[in-house]
Amino acid sequence: MSVRLLxxxxxxxxxxxxxxxxxxxVALPLFLDTTGTILATALxxxxxxxxxxxxxxxxxxxxxxxxxxxxxVQIIVALYAGFAARAALFRSLKTAVPAGLGLxxxxxxxxxxxxxxVFGCTTTGGIAxxxxxxxxxxxxxxxxxxxxxxxxDFGDKAVTFALVATVLHALPRRTAARFPLALRAIGAx
Amino acid sequence: MRTLHPFTLLAVAAALPALAWxxxxxxxxxxxxxxxxxxxxxxxxxxxxxxxxISRSWRxxxxxxxxxxxxxxxxxxxxxxxHDVRTTVAIGLRISTMVxxxxxxxxxxxxxxLVEATVxxxxxxxxxxxxxxxxxxVPVLKARARRIxxxxxxxxxxxxGSVANRxxxxxxxxxxxxxxxLHEVDERTLALESRGLVSGARRTSLAPPPDRVVERVxxxxxxxxxxxxxxxxxx
Numbered sequence: 001m002s003v004r005l006l007x008x009x010x011x012x013x014x015x016x017x018x019x020x021x022x023x024x025x026v027a028l029p030l031f032l033d034t035t036g037t038i039l040a041t042a043l044x045x046x047x048x049x050x051x052x053x054x055x056x057x058x059x060x061x062x063x064x065x066x067x068x069x070x071x072x073v074q075i076i077v078a079l080y081a082g083f084a085a086r087a088a089l090f091r092s093l094k095t096a097v098p099a100g101l102g103l104x105x106x107x108x109x110x111x112x113x114x115x116x117x118v119f120g121c122t123t124t125g126g127i128a129x130x131x132x133x134x135x136x137x138x139x140x141x142x143x144x145x146x147x148x149x150x151x152x153d154f155g156d157k158a159v160t161f162a163l164v165a166t167v168l169h170a171l172p173r174r175t176a177a178r179f180p181l182a183l184r185a186i187g188a189x
Numbered sequence: 190m191r192t193l194h195p196f197t198l199l200a201v202a203a204a205l206p207a208l209a210w211x212x213x214x215x216x217x218x219x220x221x222x223x224x225x226x227x228x229x230x231x232x233x234x235x236x237x238x239x240x241x242x243i244s245r246s247w248r249x250x251x252x253x254x255x256x257x258x259x260x261x262x263x264x265x266x267x268x269x270x271x272h273d274v275r276t277t278v279a280i281g282l283r284i285s286t287m288v289x290x291x292x293x294x295x296x297x298x299x300x301x302x303l304v305e306a307t308v309x310x311x312x313x314x315x316x317x318x319x320x321x322x323x324x325x326x327v328p329v330l331k332a333r334a335r336r337i338x339x340x341x342x343x344x345x346x347x348x349x350g351s352v353a354n355r356x357x358x359x360x361x362x363x364x365x366x367x368x369x370x371l372h373e374v375d376e377r378t379l380a381l382e383s384r385g386l387v388s389g390a391r392r393t394s395l396a397p398p399p400d401r402v403v404e405r406v407x408x409x410x411x412x413x414x415x416x417x418x419x420x421x422x423x424x
Binding site: 001003004006007008009010011013014015017018019020021022023025026027028030032035039051055059061062064065066118119120121122128129131132135141144159163166167170171175178 | 206210260264267268270271272276277280284287288290291292294295315318319320322323324325326327329330331333334335337338348349352355356358359360362363364366367368370371372373374375377378381382386387
């Protein structure tokens with residue numbers, strides 16, 4: 001791994017964790033905690049993305065221990081973002097948002113068994129409340145848990161993909177060209 | 190506790206939640222929770238890098254204990270909302286063990302000692318750099334995010350109103366933060382290259398934490414205990 005990619009990893013992890021301040025300011029029901037993973041993957045490929053995802057989970061675990069089992073979701077996100085970058089799905093918001101919605105479905109399918117079997121669907125307040133809503137709607141326990149995860153992940157991943165696409169297009173070409181996958185991700189190579 | 194080898198602290202913090210999930214509920218979860226909570230009361234479990242804070246109404250020795258309780262409490266509420274009492278107790282004890290173990294770990298584990306321990310163990314400088322640089326970059330970028338929020342507010346940005354307005358505000362807040370962070374990658378790359386950092390290189394540890402034989406035995410003992418409990422549970 002080159003020194004540049006090594007330097008990218010801690011910065012990408014910090015981006016994931018620092019964006020919570022921006023989300024808190026606008027009071028939207030989003031996490032954006034995979035932004036660094038998706039951005040690093042779009043810039044440098046899935047290996048760097050997986051490293052960012054694992055480190056993000058590790059650092060988040062010091063704040064809230066329930067994050068660690070979800071490291072699997074971060075790895076899935078990195079692999080999916082790698083596919084999206086190679087397919088140039090970050091070339092516009094019209095392609096990035098549907099790709100993000102697809103990731104929302106995959107992420108909720110992946111996180112539901114972890115959330116259900118390990119934590120009884122109580123990982124965060126928001127997910128617990130939407131799970132309770134799903135239960136009130138008559139869904140079985142696992143279905144209600146998926147409903148909770150889906151509601152939180154679906155929009156979040158679409159917004160994250162849109163944000164990463166915006167960042168990639170806002171990056172000067174000379175800066176983008178220093179990363180191996182950036183230009184291909186936006187369809188410029 | 191702080192004088193223990195970082196790997197021993199990690200082993201204890203990993204073994205307790207593992208045993209909580211492996212051992213039959215509720216007895217197993219209760220036993221591991223009692224051990225984890227007693228650890229939070231041990232000397233040396235101070236607020237630490239997790240930023241647990243000190244309240245005047247609590248004795249400093251109880252700060253970690255209180256943080257563990259307050260972090261675990263919402264899970265019990267959500268579990269009661271979603272499950273019957275029996276399931277709530279079973280899962281709640283396990284989650285509380287996990288929370289108490291990690292809150293204790295965050296209080297007693299000094300990141301610089303962990304880095305020294307990994308370097309002394311012969312891990313590559315890459316792993317040590319990633320861990321140390323991440324821990325130092327997170328608070329820096331969080332502070333920058335707060336400054337950007339304040340600066341944009343001074344310029345008249347309103348983060349409230351319609352959903353579309355909030356998304357526009359989110360873009361105005363997130364984009365400067367992410368772009369400035371990416372430009373920082375260049376500076377970090379130059380700094381690392383000028384210091385001759387090469388992926389896979391080994392560094393000499395200046396102050397390696399002492400790793401006593403007793404601690405090594407404890408670590409292997411914990412691993413064997415977890416495996417034995419798992420085999421017995423599956424049998």
